[in-house]
Each structure stands twice: as C-alpha cells, then as structure tokens.
Amino acid sequence: MTIQASEVEEKIREIVKPWKGKQGSLIPILQAIQHDFGYLQEDAIEILSREIGIPTAEIYGVGTFYAQFHLKPRGRHIIRICRGTACHVRGSLKILEKVMDILKISENETTEDLRFTLEPVACLGACGLAPVVMVNDVTYGRLTPDSIQPILENYK
Amino acid sequence: MKDITLNIDGKICKGTEGDTILEVARSNDVYIPTLCFLEGLTPIGSCRMCVVEVENNPKMMTACTTPAQDGMVVSTGTEKLRDYRRQMLELIFAGRNHFCMYCSQSGDCELQDMAIAHGMDRVRYPYLYADFENDATHRDIQIDHNRCILCLRCIRVCAEKVGTHTLDLQKRGWNATIVTDLGRKLGESSTCTTCGACAQVCPTGTITLREFAYRGRRKDCDSVVESVCPLCSVGCRIKAYVRTGSIARVEGTAVNEPDGGQLCQKGRWTLPRSAERERISVPMIREGSHYREATWEEALDLVAKQFRKAHEADSDGVLVSSLCTDEELGLFVSLFKDGLGMERIDTFDGDVLRGFVKGFEPFRKQGVRPFTAAHKILDSDCIVNLSADPDEEAPVIASYIRVGVLRNGASLVNISCSPSPFRDITDVDAVTKTPAENIRLIEGLAGMVEALKATGGDPEKTVQVTAAEVAEKAGLTEEMVVKILGSLMDSKKPVFVLGGCLSRDPATVAASVNLAIACGAFFDDGIGMVPLVVSGNSLGTINTVLADEPWLGKKKLDFMYVYSTGLVPEDEASLSAISGSRFVVVQCPFWAHPLVNLADVLLPAPAWFERSGHYCTIEGERRRLSVVIPPKGEVRGLASVLKDLSKDLGVTPEKPKEAPCGNLFASEKPPAAARMVSLEEVRD
C-alpha cells in the first residue's frame, strides 16, 4: 500500500487541525500519526514540521526519545529469532539466514510489503525447544531451515 | 534590582537579585568549573561540573541554574566536590573516544583543560570504546560523535541563536547522540546554513571546522584581534585568530551579546580564506592584453595624467566600495568632492541606498529615526518581511527572524513579489505579481490599520477602505488581506525587514514606514524598520560618497577610478559601466575578477585585515575595524596613496570631516512622534 504525497499532506492536516494553536500538541499528534500510518514516516514529519512550525530535528528528537514511536515502518507480523546460546548451537543462524533469504531483508528490517519485521532477540527463554522463533505471540520450536517457510506462510 | 551578598568560599561576593550563583561567583572572580554552561545560552545544568554545596541545603546545587540568594554560604571546592568532579571527568573520558593525542583539538579543548585542572592523572574505569559515527559528510564541518560529551551547546546555539534548529538530540541515555534534521547526516541537511556556530561553541573535538584544524590552537595564536565583519550591513563583531602571520580562524564574539555573538557562513569562511588569496602586490600598467609591473611613481603619474585630462573635459568618475571605513570614505570625499569638486562620485550600491534615503527622508525631517537596531527583531511579536531575502542579503538577520518566530513566538508575514524565503515558518505569505501591486498593498494596509486603530478596532464603524478593495488593488484574495491585517492588529510591536530591492522605489520604502507608524511599530531607538542596506559600511556612505542622483552608465566617461575591497563581487551594471569607460584605474587588494580585467592601471590596496577604521552598521552602532595582520611589503595605506595622487593632481585636500554615523543614528524626537506622510512627497 503506497500513500500518495498529497494524501499524506491531507491526512496530516486533518490530524493537526484540532490541535492548531494549542500548546503541547506534538506528542499527541505523533501518536495520531503513528496510529494512522503505522510509524512516523519521513514525509509525514516534514509536512507536520511545516504545519505546526516545529523544526524537523526537534520532532526527530522527540520521536526517538520515547519507546512508543517507530521511525521505520514495522511489519504486520513481528518475527523474533532467538539468538541465545542454546539456539545458536542448534543452528539458529541458519534459521535466521533462511528467513532473511525468504523475505529478502536483513536483521531489524521490514519487508517492503510491510508483512514482516525481523528482530533477533537475545533469548526467548525456551532453550529446551531450541532453535526457537516467535512470530507475534506464538512460539515455534525445534525448527529447521526447511520448517520455517511453511510457518511464515501462515502469516499474511 | 536588589543587591545581594553571598559568601562564596569565604569571600564576600556582591551580586544582584536574579543572578545565579555562577554569575555572582564569576563577577567576583571566584572560579567554578563548567562544561555545558555557555553565557548567553539557556543553562541546563547537565554536566554537573559546577555543582556547589550550599549551607543548610542537603542537596548539591548547580551554580549555573541556582538563583543566588542574599546571605547564601556557598562552597565551590570542597574535597568531596573535587573528588566527585574528577570522578565525573574520568567517567566522561572512559565513555567515549577522548584520546587526546589523536584529536585535532588537543590543547584547544575545555574537557582536556578541565581534566588537567582536576588532577585527573588516570582513569579508573574501563574504557568503553564507544562506536558512534564520525560524520564527515559535510564539506566544511565534521562531527565525530565519539568525542561528544552531550553538553548540548551546539544544539542550543543552533536553536537559540542561529534559529535553524538543524541539530537536536536523538535517542536517550548512553546511546543519545547529536542528530541533524530527520536523522540525516550533516552533509545531507536541508536546514544547515554552514554558519559554523556549532563548532565555535563545542568544548571538545566533536564538531570541528576542517579548514581550521591544525591551523593553530586558540590559545597558541600570536594574537586575537577584535574587529568587525565588513561583508554585510549587520557588521558583526568578530574575533580573528592570528598565527604566524596568517588568519587561523575567525569567530563570533561572546554569545551573550544582544546579537548572540553570531557569525554567518559568509564571515566564517570568506574572511579567513581571504588571507590566503592572491594579492596585487605592486602597481601594474596594462600593455595590450598583459600587465606589467610599475613603480608607484610611474603608475600614479599615469593615473594623474589621464585623470586631469578627463576632469577638464568633465568626463571623470569615482566609484568606491561601501566596505570602506568611515575614515577611508572621508579621504575620498575630501580629495574628489571637496578638492576636485567632482559630482560623479558614488558607491557601488548607491541606488539601493538612495532609495532608502529618499524613502526615509520625510520622516527624518520630522526629527525621528526611521529605523531600529537590527537585533530588535528579537523583541518583536510580529515580523514582516518586505521583499527581503535575508539568508542572502544578511544571514544574521535571517537568524533573528527564525529565532523570533521559533523561540519568541512571533508571527511572520511575508509581503513581497516572491514567495517567503522562510517557507516553513511563515504564517501569512502574500505574494503580489508586480511591484506596483506590492506598494498598493502596503499603502492599503497602512490606511486600513490606521482607520481600524482610530475606531478602536471596531469593524462596525465605517472604515473608508475595505479589505476587498485593498485585495482588488493588490491582486490578492480578500482572505489574504484580512489575514495580514489580523497579524498586524494582534501585534504589539511589529518590525519590518526591508529588502534591498524594495529601495528601487522610494515610495514603497515610505509606504512601509507609514505602515509601521500605523501599526505602532515603535522601538526605543526608532521606528521598527530594518533596512537591509548592502554592506558593512553602506550607512557610512550616506553622508560621504553617496551621490544625490545616479550618474553611472549615463554617459561614457574618459576616466574612472574604482576602489574595491575585493571581498564581494561587483554588480553587473557597475561592471558594464566601468568597462565602457575609456581609462580605468582599479585599486584593489586582491586579483578580484572580473573587475581587475577592466583596469588600465592596477593599484594595490590594503586588505580588510590590514586596515582600521569605523563602520556604521544597521545594528545602530559605530563599530571598529582593527588591523588584524599588519601590512607587509609594498602595501601602502589609502591615505598615503591618495596624498601622492592629490599632489600629482595639484590639489591640497582638507582634513576629512568627522565621522558621519552620529547624526545618522541620532533623533530629536521619539519614534512615536512620527506621522504618516503622503507618498506624493516622495515621488516628486
């Protein structure tokens, strides 16, 4: 889904409207933008900067300070690949490489169609099931490079 | 303000209510170490170096932010404080890359000085070898985030003084770093003006100006000379660092000046670079397509001969730079105007100045000063940009405007033939199609504001002109006119920035002053107008070399004497008029092309850093240009050259008159006494 530039502008204007002239509006506006766009996209911030007269650097500073905000699009599904020791020795690197190969993205990246975001994590605490991958809230264990593909296909 | 007395380290210190502990200490010569603090910027109390102990207060207090109170007993250097400070310094050194021997700022670093002063002979904590980025994408400015101590001075100066707010802080905690715009690299920034203020305030080697690295540490320089930047009408005060006969760097003065001690990209780079430019070192005489060296005697003889001939035929002219000092301008006047009785003498940007002078004249006659010091823009709540492009004409004015809008909450109205140069922060952007529509708009607004104010802003009462009529005449929408009126009527103290191009029509200038008077734009020193006259001493030419009427290009002249400082390029019209003259003498310190190509005789001149004198600036001050590097070799001062020339010409000039600035900045009456005038008065 690509949003036209003019649409972004229109949307931002709409979001900003009720806040015009009010103090302290930046964070609620960013929350609304993230809610509508999924993340704080660059062109949206640039338009916002003009609309409310706050420099882009300041908005960026605020956006990166709070844990809630994302400056890059996040996928609809978050894949967390355990990179703990147990999973490592059981071949989690191979799983990671396979996933990167299937999705054509690197660690901490998101697929172009915003289907998946890939996040390696230190340990998921399920060492007995190593190697482990978590997609959203579901944990998959004892994976092989071959078994990961059908799992991902469940997530559209 | 109440006087207060503190006991700091046993010393009785006087201060004023409202001072911080640090201010009282510094004014009483008590040293308190600081890193993040910089006078003129909002104190943030983050480096904790200035922490002091206050009697009966269990908490450690930062001297830079804590208000001093009468009777306070303060200790600044107890054993515990010294220990804590040293510990914090060790932490800073262990945290990021502060290995001095690999840093261009070693020896010129506040952090290093602080560590030495606190006897930090080792670091007890493991080095963390932070792996942040060294952003070398910008041509002139480098940011090595590994050397950053997060004092945030750069962010503050960029936001509070320069007003571009290019820099901010990203992320948090140990991972926080300085960031540009939307997380970009500095070289990709769309807002950075390359003014270099960030580097000037950086206490470490984080932000450096590549060109000045290894050119000489500030404290190793042979001399630091305070002077003035000649490049634009603001005339910023500067500090020039000299090392081994060369200018190692140029910086703005203290940040706590009303103007923020600023320096723009022009001053920061053009001035020191000029010291490296190729000089015209000896007089030259054209022979065909070449120049040959000549003695002063021969050259001046030739000049005098040609001059005399042309003067007799009334076909001579003199064009001098408005970057000359008052004193230099005085020399020209006493020789050419008073001595030879010439009328064809002028400055390059004479047309701009004449426009302003004529437009201001009717108000001058009323005994008021029709303009205010430029930094008063910072006191205004509504800034009106009238056809100015401050980033080009006078970048520090652009900073005032940005800071006024972003930090002081002023509104920004652009009334011009082109879109606002401050696109992102302009509240109302009224672009007229023609200059004629522009003046009609300003005139109409003045009339409406006057009428609205007279009726107490009551729209029910009849106002003679309506917004619709003004809009019609100006080719704008009625909504736009109403918006402008709204901004002007809401403002208690508007200020009007006049672009140089506005002066093409003196009536527009007068109309603008009328509008300012109608709006009640009165500052303590004059009416709220900031005219962007061209260069450092444009104002100084008004009572000296400025011609009453333009003459350049009207007639093909036999002889033209041109004096240029070679710092700013000459305009096309002047160049073409010069090239149309039969015999041209160019006196200039540098091989400034294309001007020097037009000369039949080239005479050397002292460069800006070899001269001294005074400038009349639009900051409303007469500022002193000082000799930064004494002239070497054959470079002769203007007075001595003109003396020889006058001898050859057979005139004995009078001593130059006193400097003209005083009466320019003076006024008999307060600005509020000003009355609007009929534009016909100007148009005549």
Next chain:
Amino acid sequence: MALYRAHVLVCKGTGCKSSGAAPVYDALKEEITRRGLDKEVMLVETGCHGMCEMGPIVVVYPEGSLYCRVTADDVAEIVEEHLYKGRLVQRLLYTTPEDKVKIPHYRDIPFYKKQFRIALRNCGYINPDNIEEYIARDGYVALAKALTAMDPEDVLAEVKTSGLRGRGGGGFPTGLKWEFCRRAKGDKKYVICNADEGDPGAFMDRSILEGDPHALIEGMMLGAYAIGADEGYIYCRAEYPLAIKRLGVAMAQCTEYGLLGDNIMGTDFSFHLHVKEGAGAFVCGEETALMASIEGERGMPRPRPPFPANKGLWGKPSNINNVETWANVPSIIREGGEWFASIGTEKSKGTKVFALTGKVNNTGLVEVPMGTTIREIVFDMGGGILNGRKFKAVQIGGPSGGCLTEEHLDLPVNYESLTAAGAIMGSGGLVVMDEDTCMVDVARFFLEFTQRESCGKCVPCREGTKQMLLTLEKITSGKGKMKDLETLEELALMVKEMSLCGLGQTAPNPVLTTLRYFRDEYEAHIKDKKCPAKACSALISFVIDAEKCRKCGICAKNCPVDCIAGDRNTPYVIDQERCIKCGTCLEVCPFQAVSKV
C-alpha cells in the same frame, strides 16, 4: 431505582481481564438472564480487588463471598448453587496456602483482614464506569463540602492537618506542597496527576485509575480549589489503555453532571481536565520530565530550582501529585484531617498501598496503615513464602528502592524507617525474595533497568550507571575483583549525590543496600567464584548424581546442545565445557538426579 437481592461483582481490572474475566462476565450475564434472575440479581463490572494472583475474581453480595480463578465453565454452578440455592461453591473459595482452610467471606481472607482501605476504598466495590455508584459511596460529597462550606485556605489547612505525604516516592508533605503553589505568584496555575506508574512491579495507580477514577478526579478538583488552579492534566502511561478509557468515561460523566467545566456546582470554581498519554519513557515519572513531556518535548528533567510550584508547566505554578495521593484527598476532606492523622505513625499518616509480588503466596495490592511491619505484610497478608522456602529479603520502592533483610522484618513501614534502612517508600513496590534469589543479580537487574531508562542528560547518571552496570555484570559473570566493590560503592555514592533528577539520585540504592546487607554474596561471587543463590549462570554448573540417575536418557534427548552423554549401562554425565546452563536437564529429569552446584 430497582432493588436487587444480590449483587455479583466481576473484576474487570487488567489482571483479571488478562486471566479471562470477560468470558466469565458474559457467561454470568447469559446465565442470569436465562434463569430469569436478571430482575433480582445485579451484575456489576468492577475495578481491581487487589488479589490479582487469584483472578478472575467474582464477589457475591450480600454474603461477600469471594470466588477465585473463576472460569466460564464455573458460571452455571455459581448461579445454580449460590444465587438459586444460597449455597457457597466451596471449591472456588479462597484456600489458605498453609493449612488449606476454605474462607467463605471476603473480609476474613488474611489478605484483606489487615487492610485498611482509603485510597482503594471503592476499588472492586463499584462499577467505575458509573458515576452514580461513586456518588452512592459518598462520592463528590467532599467537593460539595469544600465548595460550599470551606475556603480554599480551609481545604489546605485540612490537608495539612491530615499529615498526608506524597505517595509517589519522596514523601513530601502534600499540604506544604500545595501551599507553595498557592502562595506562588501567577494568575494561571495547574494541578497535574502523575499517572506514569513505571516501576516494574507496581500497579496501585493503575488499580485506582481503573477501579475508581472519580476518586482521583475529585481529589484533583479539591487540590485545584485549594491551590487556585483551574486546569489539570492527568499524565497517564500509554501502557494503561483501560485506565485511559475509564478516565475518559468518568470525565465525560463529570461534565454531564456539571462536575467539570465552568462554575462547578453553581459556584465560582471552574476546572478543566485533560488526559495526556505518555509515550513510553520511565523518566517521565520525574516531575520536571513529566512536564517537559506534556509540553511536547523530550522528557528530560530540568534542574530545580525553579521548583514546579513556582515555575512548572509552561512556566506557570504547578502542583504534581501521584494517583494514590490525589485519591486520598476526598476522604480527608469528607472525614476530616484529624481522622486521617489518627491513622498511621507519628510522622507518616494514613495508609499506603503496596504491590506485593515475588516469591510470596498471595500476590496483589494491599493497603495498610503506615507502621504496619514488613512481617505482617509478607507473612500475615501475603501468606508467607512460596513453596515454604526461606525468606531472604524484600525489595521496597522499585528500581529506586533498596533491599531489606530478615532483620528488618519487624520494621514498622514508614517514610523515615525505610530511608534510614537504605530503601525508600517509593511508589510502594514490595518484591519478596527467597534464598534462590541472588542479591547481586537483583542489583544488576534494577540497574539494567535504570540504565536503560536514563535520559542521558546528566553525566553521573548517563555514564555512572553504565559503568556500575558493567561492574555488576563483571561480578555476576565471575570476573569481578575485590577492588571492584570499592569502585562500585564510590561510584554509587557519587551518582546518588550528583545526579540531576530523582532517577539518577536513587538508581544506586539497590546497589548500595545490597552492598550493605549482602556484602558476603558479592564476596562469594568474587573470591569463591560462586553464586550462593545459584542464580548467576556463569557461576553454577549442572551435575548428574550418578547414584540417582536411572539412565533413562531424557536429559540427553532434551539437551539443546547435546552435551550429555551416557547410555543404558552408564550413568549420564554433563560435559561442563559445552554446557550452556539452560537448566533444561534439571527440569526434565523425572528422578531429580540433576542438581545445580
């Protein structure tokens, strides 16, 4: 209003909701209607009861019977037995962990018996989405009393008399704080509620926000009246969506009833309230950072002075209190400051809500009079240590607090006693630890948290916590040196004194108290390379007792790194070189042959 013979209260707090309260509520509704009881039995959604461990909780009045861990499948039985036949459903009643006694009445459960509820008085009793229920429990009586019969000065005096102190951490006297703000020059003033409860393990504020939002709103209005403010902000963390929703409902109802807005109750008093959602930064719990955040900036603390009372939100005099503090105010005005001051100890008046968690039988929220001992809280109300293990320490006050030992069990809890012992009241997190908890690891855990949440503004906190954390990591991984303890202590003291805000000033507390009370554990890690609690994985190893091993091979099959070898004839052995200490073998061994050493 119709009269009902019975009320069925279903907790819909976040705790019970996540353990499945919604289907229980739906099933109850369906069953009650199906059985035609909907005219005589009223079903009510309530806020948190505090005993989240036992959720979903259903309470039936008039008997006051509390059913634990109710599922939708239990509903038919509850309706049939209790509502029809008047017989308690024994199997769902609360059972004491030690002697397995079933307790039929809510008030007799040890967890509630010793509680004294002021801040939580309505939580679990009323439907938070219905202002009428709050009003029925004397809600807005205090406001009416203040607006019609008291001057702002009287309200202030009453709060001062009560001796109420800030419940968010520092324990600053609330009345005095209000007075500073009241006396500050300025025509515009703000009251702010700090609902950015971020301490791991603390959820009393959420419970009040979700269970009794009107108490907070009324408290803030009383404060605004006393201070002379006409506008308020509630800064609530975005992680509490239910709280934000309920606040919205409550505020809308107030507006509808003329309790918010201009000329409240026909008086000159006007008050406008806004909710600001936090965006995920622990440091915003600090007053000045919170204000920076409301103003739309990075939530970085500002140096004091100027104090918020003089120059707070947008430079105007502002007063910030946390949720629990505000929620105490209506009761104080209604019942009088003297009444409140009669509860608690000499310097710490009233009650305090604690979030009791960790290795304790009954986890949840308890509100007790100040001066209650830790023993009473942990053993009487908390029902003692989980699995009958030995008590080791309590961590009080969240990441800013400290660890107290067995010798402090009889310490009456109040602001002074806790501070003297090296902990703080904090927001009231109370984590119980048993002998399996490594105190060095606890210190590391909390420091990891504060270090991650440090805003990075000041040097001591930004750089100091980082170095302290590294040192602790070094120690827990067995690479520590005795000299590190010295460095650690020195750093901790410096960071505590020199940091700009409360976060940095209290971050070293867990380190300092564990160093003070559990130095031997640190030394064991360093000198003996042993973790006495066997919690630090770098310092332990798993071994198989050859005697106990039945050679089943389950451990080897489950080992993620295949480092266990053996067969039908030889007992299994763990290759220590390759073992990653995941503990799987210990978990799976059916014969307890694997042990940690």
